[in-house]
Amino acid sequence: MNYFGVKAILIHELDRFKRTLLQSLASPIITTSLYFIVFGTAIGSRIKEIDGINYGSYIVPGMIMLTILTQALSNASFAIYFQKFTSTIYEIHAAPLSSFEIILGFVGAAAIKSVIIGIIIIITAGFFVDIEIQHPILMIFFLILTSITFSLFGFIVGLYADGFEGLQIIPILVITPLTFLGGSFYSINMLPEFWQNISLLNPVLYLISGFRYSFYEVSDVSILTSIITIFTILIGCILFISYTFIKGYKIKD
Amino acid sequence: MKNILEINNVNKIYRNSVKALDNINLNIKEGEIFSLLGPNGAGKSTLINSICGVVNFNSGTIKINGFDNIKEYRKARQMTGIVPQELYLESFETVWKNVNYSRGLFGKPKNHKYVEDLLKLLSLWDKKNSKIKELSGGMKRRVLIAKALSHQPKLLFLDEPTASIDVELRKETWDIVRKLNKNGTTIFLTTHYIEEAEELSSRVAIINDGKIILVDETDKLIKKLGEKSIKIEIKDETLNFNQNIKNKYNLEVNNNMLTFKYNIKEDNINLTEMLNEIETNGYKIKDFITEQSSLEEIFIKLIKEDKKS
Ligand SMILES: Nc1ncnc2c1ncn2[C@@H]1O[C@H](COP(=O)(O)OP(=O)(O)O)[C@@H](O)[C@H]1O
Ligand SMILES: [Mg+2]
Numbered sequence: 001m002n003y004f005g006v007k008a009i010l011i012h013e014l015d016r017f018k019r020t021l022l023q024s025l026a027s028p029i030i031t032t033s034l035y036f037i038v039f040g041t042a043i044g045s046r047i048k049e050i051d052g053i054n055y056g057s058y059i060v061p062g063m064i065m066l067t068i069l070t071q072a073l074s075n076a077s078f079a080i081y082f083q084k085f086t087s088t089i090y091e092i093h094a095a096p097l098s099s100f101e102i103i104l105g106f107v108g109a110a111a112i113k114s115v116i117i118g119i120i121i122i123i124t125a126g127f128f129v130d131i132e133i134q135h136p137i138l139m140i141f142f143l144i145l146t147s148i149t150f151s152l153f154g155f156i157v158g159l160y161a162d163g164f165e166g167l168q169i170i171p172i173l174v175i176t177p178l179t180f181l182g183g184s185f186y187s188i189n190m191l192p193e194f195w196q197n198i199s200l201l202n203p204v205l206y207l208i209s210g211f212r213y214s215f216y217e218v219s220d221v222s223i224l225t226s227i228i229t230i231f232t233i234l235i236g237c238i239l240f241i242s243y244t245f246i247k248g249y250k251i252k253d
Numbered sequence: 254m255k256n257i258l259e260i261n262n263v264n265k266i267y268r269n270s271v272k273a274l275d276n277i278n279l280n281i282k283e284g285e286i287f288s289l290l291g292p293n294g295a296g297k298s299t300l301i302n303s304i305c306g307v308v309n310f311n312s313g314t315i316k317i318n319g320f321d322n323i324k325e326y327r328k329a330r331q332m333t334g335i336v337p338q339e340l341y342l343e344s345f346e347t348v349w350k351n352v353n354y355s356r357g358l359f360g361k362p363k364n365h366k367y368v369e370d371l372l373k374l375l376s377l378w379d380k381k382n383s384k385i386k387e388l389s390g391g392m393k394r395r396v397l398i399a400k401a402l403s404h405q406p407k408l409l410f411l412d413e414p415t416a417s418i419d420v421e422l423r424k425e426t427w428d429i430v431r432k433l434n435k436n437g438t439t440i441f442l443t444t445h446y447i448e449e450a451e452e453l454s455s456r457v458a459i460i461n462d463g464k465i466i467l468v469d470e471t472d473k474l475i476k477k478l479g480e481k482s483i484k485i486e487i488k489d490e491t492l493n494f495n496q497n498i499k500n501k502y503n504l505e506v507n508n509n510m511l512t513f514k515y516n517i518k519e520d521n522i523n524l525t526e527m528l529n530e531i532e533t534n535g536y537k538i539k540d541f542i543t544e545q546s547s548l549e550e551i552f553i554k555l556i557k558e559d560k561k562s
Contacts, residue, residue: 002327008357012350019345087341091400093307094335095358096327253267253308 005097009105010112013079017113028067028117029124035063036128039185050187051218056129061212062184064121065146068114069179069204070171072147076110076154077167084158093252099245103155110151111144118143132215138223139214142230146207149234156241159251178204188220203229254282257332257408257439258304263313265299265463273299274310275463281408286430286440288450288471290552291460297443298338300460301410305335318407331359334401338412338443340393344386348377351385352399359404368403375399375429391422398429402438409433411442415449427453447552461556474551482544483524485511488537495534502527509539 017024036056044055051058083089092102125131133139161167182204188196199205200221210226213219219226245251258281265274273296281287291297303310304317306326315322320329343351352368372378375395380388385396394414401409411430415423430453434440444450450457451471458468467474487509494506505512511531515522532538 002360004357004360004362008354011357012354015346015350086343087337087339088343090302090307090335090337090341091355091358094305094330094333096330096360097358248309 002095002097002101005095006101006105006108009092009102010109013106013109014112016079017075017109024113025117025120028071028121031067032063032121032124033128035059036125040128043185050190051216053216053218054129057131057216058187058212059185060122060125060129060131061215062179062182062208063125064118064143065182065204065208065211066176066179066184067121068118068143068146069150069175069207071117072110072114072150073154073157073171073175074167075113076107076151077158077161077170078154079106079110080155080158081161081164081167085164099251103152103241107148107151107155110154111147114147114151115143118147134217135214139211142207142211142214142226145230145234146211149230149237152234152237152241156237156244159244175204178202179208181205182208183220184208203233206230254284256280257283257318258441259314259316260300260304261314261316263300263303263310263315265296265303265308265310273463274303277313277463277465279458279465279468281439281441282456283407283439284434284437285456286434286442286454288454288457289441289443289460290445290447290450290457291443292445292556295460296463297445297460298412299463301335301412301441301443305333305410306330307335307337327360331404332407333410334404334406334408335410336394336397336401336412336414338416340390340397342385342393342396345384347382347384348372348388348396348399349381351396352403355400356403361404367405368399371399371402374432390418391425394418394426395429402433406438408439408441411440413443413445415444415446423449459552459555461559464559466555466559481515483513483515484542484544485513485528485531485538486540486542487511487531488539495536498527498530498534501530 039059040056047055049055049058080089083092097105122131157167157170181199182202183199188199188205191199206221206226206229209220210223210230213223213226258279260277260279263274263277264272266272275296277300289297289300299308302308304315304322306322306329315329317329317332320332322329346354349368349372352372353363356364356368369378372381375398377392377395377399380392385393388396398409398411414430415426418426427449430440430442440453442449442453454471456469457471457474459466489509494504494511498504499506502513505514513527528538
């Protein structure tokens, strides 16, 4: 195992995060605040509570998920794509690093960034509403596992992307809609039955529901299905990336 | 001398089905400066990249210091450093961080003293905190060299180190290459400049269309394949030089200058006999110049021959 190599990738990628710290952190903080102003204040004044939870507090886990999913995905995809784009990846190929170590470095860095951003959002949200975390360990488990899973997903996207536009497609056209429709800002019990059933096809719903359970012990679906869902996505990504690396496809010419 | 690099029957076909390497066999000796010479698109970069793990090759074996570069890639890659043809660098990073990052990638623990000495050797020490984007082209090239040497490799690959740079910078690069070689690093460089190969390396290989046409010691190559010409200056103006001698030796006659072209490879030429014949016919020889063809001419000739066959 090339520990120094993995560490070098990690530090190198986190350095980029540090260099752009202001943008990296300002954007989630501002977005969170905007959500509180728009959803919390405007809608919250009408909805008051869902499942006995104050509306402003109710939306916090969904908001964190929304940010984590998009940040993990775009950070990881950008990091690997950027190195392909500038051809600086030659050095990673020339170094004594296994595919696993390369993934560990890139995905690890993106996941660390996402977890940091998640924590920042919780702190920011704390300024607006009361937050209680009933199951902190479960919460951390979800936060970390989701960050890793979607960073890995992002790594795959970056590997396959043919241009910077390609990097944007999945976050904008897939993740954001699925997150909004996955009950970030409402409970699916508020929907007509037909739409409830449709919503159950959305994997992001299970992530949000499980994450919310770790905060308030309320959920749209059982916590077990949520845990199974996140593991299924993770395993799916691992299988896909292994296949890609075994084929040597998209990695080296 | 021990071989530090052994390439056997290596083939490379890109996904667009371009055959970039066609059954390459080549050995590099420890301690030498070796030049791989060939025109654009010959496969020079592909060969270097295949050795260093930057591209995958289809078949054959490559051993670096005895380690197979696929089966024992970790050990093999410890031995090699590569300086790419283009200035592939991240603009916003500092020189210091960038070089230490490279060292880390190769699995080496921090060694600030070594990196400091390396930057001093490459005249980059005063730029250590500068961002890459603030550096000139020549400095960027030296940063790439520093990165390639950051993990103390035995074998350094330089892919067209002096392509598109001015004469002064080229001399500077040559000096660096010689200095590194003196410090014990084996150098493998690619170039399409003949003078570069002639100036720097003890041995050269010529590659064209993915095939190695020839490998030899630089000066032997010039001797072996070089056309030589002898210019003979005659004392008096020769308005009509003896036609028999002219035809017999295929001489070019220009006023009092006779030019005789021959190839060292052919041993049926008797220079003494020709000179005697000239003198016995009443011509006085005043001066005598031999000229050797440059590697450039050999190169063009070889490629032409290769195309024909
Ligand atoms: N990434 C690539 N994909 C497809 N073809 C390539 C690639 N890189 C190089 N080639 C082709 O392979 C041949 C050898 O190229 P290269 O090794 O770059 O030559 P050189 O370095 O001698 O100029 C050329 O025909 C080139 O067009
Ligand atoms: Mg080239």
